[in-house]
Amino acid sequence: MSTPAAAPPDLRRRICAVVMGASAGGIEALEVLLPALPADTGAAVLIVLHLRRERSSLLTEIFSPLCVLPVSEAQDKEPVRAGRVYFAPPDYHLLVDRGPQLALSVDEPVHFSRPSIDVLFESAADIYGPALLGIILSGANDDGSAGLAAVRRAGGLTVVQQPDSAAVPYMVRAALRGGAAELVLTLPEIAALLGSLHAPDPVDDNVA
Amino acid sequence: MLETSDIELQLLVDAIYYRYRFDFRAYAPASLKRRLTIAMIHLGCQTLSQVQDLVLRDPETFTTLLDYLTVQVSEMFRDPSYYRVLRERVAPLLRTYPSLRIWVAGCSTGEEVYSLAILLREEGLLERTLIYATDINAQALQRAEAGIYDVARIAGFSENYVRAGGRSSLSDYYVAAFDRAVFDKSLRRQVVFADHSLATDSVFAEVQLISCRNVLIYFNRELQDHALGLFREALVLRGFLGLGSKESLRFSAHAQAFEEIVPHERVFQKRGNA
Numbered sequence: 041m042s043t044p045a046a047a048p049p050d051l052r053r054r055i056c057a058v059v060m061g062a063s064a065g066g067i068e069a070l071e072v073l074l075p076a077l078p079a080d081t082g083a084a085v086l087i088v089l090h091l092r093r094e095r096s097s098l099l100t101e102i103f104s105p106l107c108v109l110p111v112s113e114a115q116d117k118e119p120v121r122a123g124r125v126y127f128a129p130p131d132y133h134l135l136v137d138r139g140p141q142l143a144l145s146v147d148e149p150v151h152f153s154r155p156s157i158d159v160l161f162e163s164a165a166d167i168y169g170p171a172l173l174g175i176i177l178s179g180a181n182d183d184g185s186a187g188l189a190a191v192r193r194a195g196g197l198t199v200v201q202q203p204d205s206a207a208v209p210y211m212v213r214a215a216l217r218g219g220a221a222e223l224v225l226t227l228p229e230i231a232a233l234l235g236s237l238h239a240p241d242p243v244d245d246n247v248a
Numbered sequence: 249m250l251e252t253s254d255i256e257l258q259l260l261v262d263a264i265y266y267r268y269r270f271d272f273r274a275y276a277p278a279s280l281k282r283r284l285t286i287a288m289i290h291l292g293c294q295t296l297s298q299v300q301d302l303v304l305r306d307p308e309t310f311t312t313l314l315d316y317l318t319v320q321v322s323e324m325f326r327d328p329s330y331y332r333v334l335r336e337r338v339a340p341l342l343r344t345y346p347s348l349r350i351w352v353a354g355c356s357t358g359e360e361v362y363s364l365a366i367l368l369r370e371e372g373l374l375e376r377t378l379i380y381a382t383d384i385n386a387q388a389l390q391r392a393e394a395g396i397y398d399v400a401r402i403a404g405f406s407e408n409y410v411r412a413g414g415r416s417s418l419s420d421y422y423v424a425a426f427d428r429a430v431f432d433k434s435l436r437r438q439v440v441f442a443d444h445s446l447a448t449d450s451v452f453a454e455v456q457l458i459s460c461r462n463v464l465i466y467f468n469r470e471l472q473d474h475a476l477g478l479f480r481e482a483l484v485l486r487g488f489l490g491l492g493s494k495e496s497l498r499f500s501a502h503a504q505a506f507e508e509i510v511p512h513e514r515v516f517q518k519r520g521n522a
Contacts, residue, residue, distance in 0.1 A: 137277055
């Protein structure tokens with residue numbers, strides 16, 4: 041798989057939101073990926089990371105110092121804005137609703153997980169369609185593969201971390217078995233893809 | 249242009265409203281759609297239009313659907329720090345009233361009601377309190393009134409109870425029988441369980457405390473504001489409003505009417521001039 045050093049302008053213009061899902065080994069993966077997001081990122085970044093309840097509230101503290109972009113815990117009814125990173129809060133599902141705005145729920149756990157990657161990905165696929173990039177990273181359960189399939193069905197771009205490069209490959213293998221992955225990339229390759237998601241500039245519009 | 253599935257969603261909630269007078273029209277669409285999709289699969293339907301057809305003609309199907317739309321499985325003393333704030337900051341002020349009325353709005357299967365009743369008993373307040381426990385789902389209300397929970401959930405409840413500052417042991421309040429924990433009837437002697445909709449009904453009493461946790465997140469912003477307006481009207485001046493740990497008044501038209509008494513714990517007090 042070749043490294044997507046710079047996304048083509050049509051991808052840059054196309055992607056309005058990135059959803060990422062991970063569990064075990066996810067923090068280490070995100071420590072590589074999130075710092076790669078440029079200051080002028082043209083997409084909103086929404087993340088579900090499974091952690092035990094008491095730990096996950098620390099996510100913004102861990103990642104804020106590593107990122108150029110503002111990092112926060114998602115709030116219910118908050119408008120989604122490009123160039124921001126949102127984490128699902130502990131023990132709540134995170135969804136994207138019309139607006140687009142963020143929505144939370146305490147519905148039943150999915151794959152024993154709340155927040156669930158499937159819930160985020162499916163709701164975001166509904167809102168963003170082809171303008172969504174979905175990424176499944178290191179993890180230890182089946183959550184995420186149904187969500188990634190929903191992203192693909194809606195015309196979004198789907199990426200799965202290469203199993204050999206994942207600390208815990210169970211989740212990415214499950215996603216690959218689901219057959220919805222368009223690209224299978226190493227962490228540095230995913231970082232390069234994210235690094236290329238600059239907001240489209242007027243020059244691109246003239247070219248198009 | 250609306251997607252077909254969005255059109256179907258809208259038509260289905262309209263049909264439910266016209267046929268059964270349950271109003272989901274102002275619920276937040278993402279969660280509503282997710283719940284309806286799960287119900288659709290359970291009902292063996294391929295589309296929400298098929299669900300609509302069934303629901304219009306068969307009240308039993310509607311009862312099933314209502315559970316998917318409304319039942320929240322909560323925990324006793326969920327978010328222990330919330331109950332700690334009620335105990336340490338709110339109860340001392342409630343004690344100054346000769347009689348108390350408390351409203352648990354959207355009580356579902358009752359976990360929150362029993363948590364509050366236990367807290368009030370330990371603070372010596374239960375005997376002078378009337379708790380209104382309301383929900384739109386009659387079956388959930390029945391389960392709440394029964395006060396019987398799966399014994400497998402009790403360990404989690406007990407852990408929460410201790411962290412919430414419980415003064416004895418949770419086992420003082422229930423009897424375990426086979427796989428069930430049956431909560432002490434005397435806890436609900438002061439509780440009135442009643443059918444009430446935050447979307448379509450009005451205020452029925454003046455109260456000193458309202459606890460409404462993880463209900464407003466399912467409403468759109470307009471319905472949230474409507475419900476908060478009801479709460480504002482029902483509360484006495486300086487009365488208390490407790491919300492879920494991720495619910496805020498920040499985006500609400502009623503934000504100015506309340507102040508948060510402990511940052512991040514989502515316990516608000518109605519201002520003296522509101």
